[in-house]
Amino acid sequence: MPLAQLVMNLRWSWHPDTRDLFEALDPDLWRTCGGDPVKVLGEVSAARLATLAKDRRFVRRLSDVVEDLDEYLTAPHWYQSLGAEAPASIAYFSAEFGITEVLPQYSGGLGILAGDHLKAASDLGVPLIGLGLLYRAGYFEQGLSADGWQLEHYPALDPHGLPVKLLRQPDGSAVVVSVPLPEGRTLHAHVWRAQVGRVSLLLLDSDIEENAPTERGVTDRLYGGDEDHRLRQEMLLGIGGVRALRAYCQLTGTPAPEVFHANEGHAGFQGVERIRELTESHGLSFGEALQAVRAGTVFTTHTPVPAGIDRFPRALIERYFAGFGVPLEHLIPLGAEDDPAKFNMAHMGLRLGQRANGVSRLHGEVSRGMFSDLWPGFDEADVPIGSITNGVHAPTWTARELVDLGTQSSSLGDPNEREETTSFDGVDRISAGELWSIRRMLRGRLVEEVRRRLRETALSRGATEAEVGWTDAAFDPDVLTIGFARRVPSYKRLTLMLRDPERLKALLLDADRPVQLVIAGKSHPADDGGKQLIQQMVKFADDPAVRHRIAFLPGYDIGMARYLYWGCDVWLNNPLRPLEACGTSGMKAALNGGLNLSIRDGWWDEWFDGQNGWAIPTADGVADPDRRDEVEARAIYELLGSQVIPRFYETDRDGIPSRWVEMVRHTLRETGPKVLATRMVRDYVQRLYVPAAGSARVMADGGYAPAREESAWRARVHERWGAIRVAHVEATGAGDTPEIGTTLALRAEVELPGLAPADVQVQAAYGRVDDADGLHDVTTVPMTLEHADGSRHWFTATVPLERTGAFGYTVRVLPDSAHLADPAELGLVTSA
Template identity: 60%
Template sequence: MKPIRKFTVRAVVPTPLAALEELAANLRWSWHEPTRRLFEAIDPDLWRASRRDPVALLGEVAPERLAELASDEGFVRWADQERAGLREYLDEPRWFQSLGAEVPRTVAYFSPEFGITAALPQYSGGLGILAGDHLKAASDLGVPLVGVGLFYKAGYFSQSITDDGWQQERYPVLDPDGLPLSMLRHPDGTPVQVTLALPDEGELHARVWTAAVGRIPLLMLDTDIPANTDALRSVTDRLYGGGGEHRLLQELLLGVGGARAVKLFAELTGRPQPDVYHMNEGHAGFLGLERISTHIGEGLSFAEALQLVRAGTVFTTHTPVPAGIDRFDRGLVERYLTSSLLPGVDLADALALGVEPGADPATSAFNMAVMGLRLAQRANGVSKLHGEVSRRMFGDLWPGFDRDEVPIASITNGVHAPTWTDPALLALAESHLGTGDTEHADWRSDAVSDAEFWNVKRSMRLQLVEDARRRLAEAWRDQHAGAQPPKWVGGVLDPDTLTVGFARRVPTYKRLTLMLQDPERLKAILTDPDRPVQFVIAGKSHPADDEGKRLIQKLVQFASQPELRERIVFLPDYDMGMAELLYPGCDVWLNNPLRPLEACGTSGMKAAMNGALNLSILDGWWAEYAGDDFGWVIPSADAAGDAAERDALEAASLYDLLEHRVATRYYERDGDGVPTEWVRRVRATLGELAPELGADRMVRQYVEELYRPAAEQADRVAADNDRGARALAAYRDRVREAWPRVQVVHVESGGVESPHVGDELRLRAHVDLGGLTPDDVVVEAVHGRSRSDERIEQAQRTPLVPSVSGTDDAGDPAGPRLFTGSIVLDRAGAFGYTVRVVPRHPLLVSAAELGLVAVAG
């Protein structure tokens, strides 16, 4: 019989073992190997069965075993030492504290998903794993950050594959009492509750769960409480589930409810209120409207409150395609953005934030990314190439500006090495290189011989092979009512065969089945008698994406052929637990998206952290770090006539590389059977590439390039009773009103008859300021190489200064103003210039910020 409800009964831990409960309650165990070894020692078999989850382990271990350990002085001492280490980690000054920086005081980091550990399945893919790694690195660096998200009752989904290869989804219900979570409570013990006013006098209530991610608190809002109706209890039922209205309610809860929850959390814990709010994608964009509403309640206008909010807001975009952005029906958004939900916020002002450039404001879909960019004074993409793509994709928000001036920077994603580095590699570094810091160990040291290194890499590959066989056997039993799996399942994969990994979400642009373009050629590569290759593949398609499911089906059916099923396997239900063994066990990591649609693609980073070489299209992070020692580049067929031709050409390049470069190098062995040149490249990857891929590097960049400048800007605009915000709002209104009349009337040049390098070009520009003053604007010459009439390349900008008289030649102060300056011709070749006018104010961080420019005709 099926239970009508499940819950977790926690074990009574003997007093001498109280340290275990404290260690289990902090998710630092998910990346701290010594703590994991402690819990494994309690019961190694149960540790594996619990999927290395201390909370689950303590819930299942026999009381007799706990009593035995409680009387073991050595174990008790070990547990107490690990607890002391945790407390020291939580309290000691770290990198951020060494900066002596007054700001930021607290960064509130909002994300719809967080991938911390498989034991807390609140993630679907790269966005959530990145968010989890961000929190972990912030903890290690001592950055004062608090995470804000939702608690999904069923997480994402569990995947199974039918006999014909079709993906099926299940949604196992999670019991928060059985997870490393605690409820946020008032001093009197009552649960904290966040409430959102809904249309028709309804209310949405949410409790707040907290998880300790090292030093970082993670707040997660949960609507499955009796105070809600049955329909509203399901708002946080599953990640990315339901239709438009369900998704909108989730994002209102994340943004509005999350902002209220983090404010309450600060009040209850005595922490500073956030001075920086970071939106990890547009899902949390409504937090900006909640903050505006709060400031309006303090006496500011919408425009003034917007300046305060923008100053301290950071927005990170992760999508390289418009289809990946959340858009909601305008009428639906209009129904929910009421004055009851957001007191003081005029509906028209709120809706205007989400109108797409050039669209009809009365009918335009409400675009969450567009709103996020309008609410944030600082924004970034997640790799250099993605930054370029984002500046092009969102450039219409800043019309008239060249792409390189669009105010979207880039910070390339990183991965948290302590989480993703295999324990075997860590042990090798500790025993032979004298450090547990695998990112910065001297992997080229003679202290580790090639043979020793290769033996460790083989053990990691064997670990993957055994895990793959176990998972396939379990999947067979689940699919066939407990029947024993066929004998061939126990022989899939080989720990001594070149192993290629491919695991990620399965949207079409990631091209799961590019490898199947020429099935016979792939079959020959897989079954080569002298240089065989094996593939381990995993990934989930969104439940509503039938095309993605068809790709999985096609691959599964190919892999089910008797002559191939031991050389290519699809592992169902990809999650963090699988990933922790998959990355280390692979020799090569394959990534073949349609360039430039991979925003970053951190899976290849995790593989590199474990001594795998990359085989990838030059996209995302790989476009920055590709090198001969780190792997191989699959050439992009950008000149192909259509998508089919492109796929065929790029697949052919993939086959050529696998056959003639990758496999050849892998099977070149010395007298001891060690592929010395391969090992040299792996050592180079670990020693030179891996340090650049760490999440600590990424978070340092966020602090130095975005968080600190944002916090300092927030302080400036809020100083002296919000004087800066009021002044900047007044300036924006005045400039926008005048701008239609601003124009460059006439430009004169002289001083150069036959131009040579070193000559000086003198400019005189007559500019109608439309009632503005020279202090309100910058008049500048934009100049550089110009091979065509369309654009100036590698543009430089030289300010022009107003004439001494401050009037035009006729002496009329109301007429065009004269601005003068000169340009030194510093290089030969085609040259072009123009003159433009842009707004200027000490509280603007970019000339393009207001999206206003007047250029000479």
């Protein structure tokens, strides 16, 4: 049935024509079902379907949408132009995926990012396969008590009512994957397949008859339960995910993935399972299998603070993996950290992934500092963790009216098909009046949604019908509207805006230039501190004097978020810098012409340009957190009062705030293309996936002969590295007073007992010297072997004198192999 085909491909969640078609089935039912086509198709009457089947216009429309989907799924896209070097298949593991509110398998930014990654991969033709878990209660539905305390409700999700299909064997029986547990128990799972455009998403479900009650509950909730429960979830995601992947590829004829991407440490056990596979199927040792697995593994960290990392008791890992097939003496070091009693999942992810990245330029710097202990002897700048700044899926998050107006068009062609980032110069053809009119319309749509939700929330908290009439006039489509919506950990500082309540009230209630605030966000069920912040915000917003200008809306999800991104004029973000890894909500606002008002953290640190919003000054040097909050809150009030509000309300003779509209235009033109998820996925493909596939192919060649050789080489280098010594360094050529434009000739004597010159690279490192003789702004040049005498080797290099001020140099020795992705990879270095 064509309608069923459309329903079961989640492309409808970002394809307006398909959604219009579903709505046409029964507009009233569409609204009643909350835009869920699965429910609509299950509840629409047979008589209505029979009527539509005779409606030639509807049938033609249906045929056009089905044909469009078929073309989308089969036509070549950007990825198909890359040639044979591109991996034939890529596995993408994540603990959560935010595709649509109809499939509630996400809690916040990590899941939404994963969902956008899949959608953008589909748009680009990238052969990605997603791996996750199917949580029978999702994360949770949020409500509020009468006194403003967060309430959690866990709805029971029936997979048969979701847009997913059970993966089945040729005989019709369900595919079952199994993961061994202690005491001879086994965790079984079915595999559900969601189709996200061209991308398949496999979700493992433990709530099946084959399991005992404890095991049935493993996939009950996202981020719930104790350490045992979380460990079982992560074993199912990683180990079970690989096994589900193997079954899926075999059943569908899909090429086996060459690249495995672990989105955060939750998925780390996928690498352990692949090591076990290789030791059993190809007779590789642990070290040999590790080289083969690392070569094809990409690890992305989203965590800017150690407290955000999953860490399990070492004893728990030993109990669960005692008979798994990977010896504990090899497994435990993968997760080793400072505390010998803990097993660190992020550390395992970094040790199992030859390529690793943070999710913004600043977060890459933070990550290099946070994980620098894994590469002792190296400066933070040399730690092999790069960065690819997140992006967001424009068709999902951009208001349709803006797209139809041409705000995402470029004179250089389709941005999805171009290698370089282009500007959305199509927006320059739109008049200021048109832009302002669309922005006002979107703000008005948000106001209607806020009123509806305010009424529902008031009734759910115990108000009577006679007490909710005020909601009909709450908010105003002509008032400057500021949005703040995100998870509610303490570092995001939900209540910073309440620091001076009277000053905030004055802004909200100004007779001539008022402001209105829409706020939303969920606190983790176990985070009472976060719930207290929500309660404080709700208490302030409950005040009859301001409740028509400020609202906390419970139930934050993808459906609510769209209205906020579409309708807010300003997106507020005030985390403690640098604890925001990226902050993609501000990107979604920018795609809709929203201006960011944000601390320079995450993506905003690199893409704030002075015309796309305002940067809140930070008090980074202030040690007292209370004092820091005071300073930064005051900066927000002052920016609002002196710059943001005046610019919004300053209009020309046509009633248009022309300077504001030009900032909107600039944001759409210049910031819009940067924040696209297709740009992000292209970066992953070119900088990580293609190189990882190349490394994986090399390691697997000739029955994994290169993996065996590389493992033996690394073992030899590790064994003998301690004896390496830079015995002497001398410099000539600069004279008594070095001058810019001259050079230094460096000559170093290096002792390499048991190793050959080909096993190492010797570098001259030079740069600016501080008062403690530390080198900064370091540049390195390779040194060339001059001659050798036994284990003694002499290397030379020429160093240019390019800068004024104190200058210094040193010589360092690093391992060298054609199979290294980075010179620091082994964590070994010897310096003069």
